[in-house]
Amino acid sequence: MDPGAIQPAPHAPPPVTGSLAEVADGLPGVREIVETLTLRAGFNTNTVILGTTLLGVAAGVIGVFALLRKRSLVTDALSHATLPGIGLAFLGAGALGVDGRSLPVLLAGAAASGVLGVVCIQALLRFTRLREDAAIGIVLSVFFGAGVVVLSYIQANAASGAAGLNKFIYGQTAAMGMRDAALMASIAGGAVVVALLLLKELTLVCFDDAFARVGGWPVGAIDLLMMGLVVLVTVAGLQAVGLILVVAMLIIPPVAARFWTERLWLLVALSGVIGGASGYLGSVVSALLPRKPAGAVIVLTAGAVFACSMLLAPARGVLAAGLRMATMRARIGADHTLEVCYELSLGGAAMSRERLSRLASVRAWPGWYRWLIVATLERRGLLSRTPDGGLRASEAGLARGARVSRNHRLWEQYLISHADIAPSHVDWSADQVEHVLSDELIAQLESALGARGVTVPGAGPGRAAP
């Protein structure tokens, strides 16, 4: 038996065990890959793939609200807390003469104990001084421990054996029949429909629950409904991906989608797509290759999407932010260099090699950075190197230095005259603000200072230095 992998398509090579070389031999052919991808690989496999995809969409959509309500890890506790419910439902059904392995019975038990776990977290937060992290951890570990106890009790004592209950921990698409997959798909689909119908209410509660309450919305009930949807998705995903990893399907797609957009409906759509794509790819890979548990592949796919989003997203991505920061720092470095050039030029001097070294050490520029600044400015024709290793600014360079220097003085005067800050304390702040003053703000500063009779000599923005 090969837990976790979907039953291979009828004409697939049988799963091989043995050395890694043999594993490589077991790779599926192109025809088989295409058939599985396009859902022509057999009815059972197709149902499982479709069900997992739909589960991914549902988890992605509903995970958005869990993320915005900062409940990501509550869902983790919830999914762990389903285990004792599964075991007890099995025992209870057996005692009542119902088949304990019937999936709806087990999922009902899972949902009940998951909800009980969430209620316990709320009670711990409400009635004790424990923080949320401890409350989540307690419920997670104690409920899961109880589940392990119940499962081991079933294994040791129940007549009919607990074969298959363990599959809910790591998930096992291989054991999924058509009916199981259809149940999973209908629960997930139902959850998505409810979430989309109540999009407005959920959005309102996520962004401003106090406003929603004042506006007469039943915030508690909407919150409860949201947790209910999370329970549905968790329970639906138990069999396919397992209770440890189902939480990843709720957390990762929304976090990944969040990098790309600031609009909620787009976030919901994107997160659903990421979740659905992960579910689809995970189940396909698991159907084609031996020893690729669907849950793990789904989570790793989503994780890869997350990593790409975090690196590459245009506005919130790490690379874009790094680039923005580097550009900003380069501009500030250039500003400082030209500012010093301008101030030296007032005394008729150019920047000597020693003065440049001092500037670099005051600003803590490494050698390569200093070289980069000078080279860039030189290329733009704002300054030129003198034979003795110093710098001489051009007309345009001096004009920019004058502007920065004047901004510095304007801001210092403003802090002294309007913010009542001691003259000895204004330099540091002005040193940062001088680079980002807009023309409009400079005009406002000039008029504010002018009204108090303070004038700062020198050119206004865009005009040549004196």
Add this chain to the structure above:
Amino acid sequence: MNGFGIGADLFPLLAAVLAALTCGLLGNFLVLRRLSLMGDAISHSVLPGLVIAFLIAASRSPLVMFLGAAVAGVATVVLVELVKRLGRVEPGAAMGVVFSVLFALGVLLIRQVESLGNIDLDADCVLHGQLETLAWFGAPDSWSDLLSPATLGAVPRQVWTLLGMFALASVFVAALFKELRLAAFDPALATSQGFSAPALHYALMVLVAGATVASFEAVGSILVIAMLICPAAAARLLTDRLLPQIAVSLLAALVAAAGGYLGATAVPGAFGLGAVNAAGSMSVAAGVLVAGAVVASPRHGLVSSWLRRRALALSVARDDLLAGLYRAAESGAPTPAHTGLSAVRMARASGSARRAGLLSTGEPARLTPAGEHAAREVVRRHRLWEHYLVEEAGLAPDHVHPTAEKLEHTPLAPAGDPATDPHGRPIPPALAPDPPSRDIS
């Protein structure tokens, strides 16, 4: 399995207790720094570390496993920090992303390693351990034989590993207790005092990863999470100082481990049933301890705070009853005006006032001299507050009654000796002995 057998139970119990003590000790600092779930995250994400270390070194020696786990533990902490900072992701979600991806990687790797054959790295065993494999075959029948040198040779490797880990954690906590305490309560101050709180944080995380891997073989990662959080949380509810908290958490860990073990083996055995999973049972025992602390903690428990609230409600009701009688006598009305008390609370309040000698026992009840003194003080405080709220706080006279109705039950009263309240009623002058009143203006 009936009763305690040296052969079957000694080493599993020892391993469980050592694992529980190690995790319980370290957990104190996690719970205080609100990092409980970091323990959860690490115990999930050591899985890929273990498998990769195993693949690289091709051995299951404790040192290799420890290194793999430590690297994975630190990687988890660093990755969570990176995702949080660089991606500006909410902390909980950042943790969820990192540990679930790492765990999924571990599950996938383990399934590949399994295919290589003859490997006993097993995902299920990582979760709930294999305590039963520690059973000691060939154990002596009597306790006295235990003290022979041969016993030492029979101690399984897992127990030695756990013993070493416990010693390491104890030395770490004892040597850096001052620093850990400061870093737990005020990391910024700790850093400004010249030692690095982040460095200490990483050291703690390495130890948590080490404790996880030392424990996972024997008791599984689920017990690690339970023991990292539950004993410390229970102790946090029972004590208000760090040293007693650590002591109580160690005791709780010991009780949970031993009780859970007996509950798993002896109790089902007594009913003629097979033993259940010991690690799970210990987690449940730890949960029971937390529940006990939630209910019965002397200062922070549900019972004690319910009793405190009840006593306060009774004293407020008694004050209201006495003040009502005083006002009725003052205005010459035969019965006090409606006090807003339910019949049950009124009966309880008057019973309490009678027992305290503030009310006469006859019907209708009258104020005794002591009762009149007490009632006079309540009315005096009420009217002084009304006067103060109107004259000093500038409230309208028809808005001050509800506030004064609450403040009259505290021992505080505004200073001064005005003759009447804003409604023109006389403020009874203070009687000797002067009641404890404090100047709050």
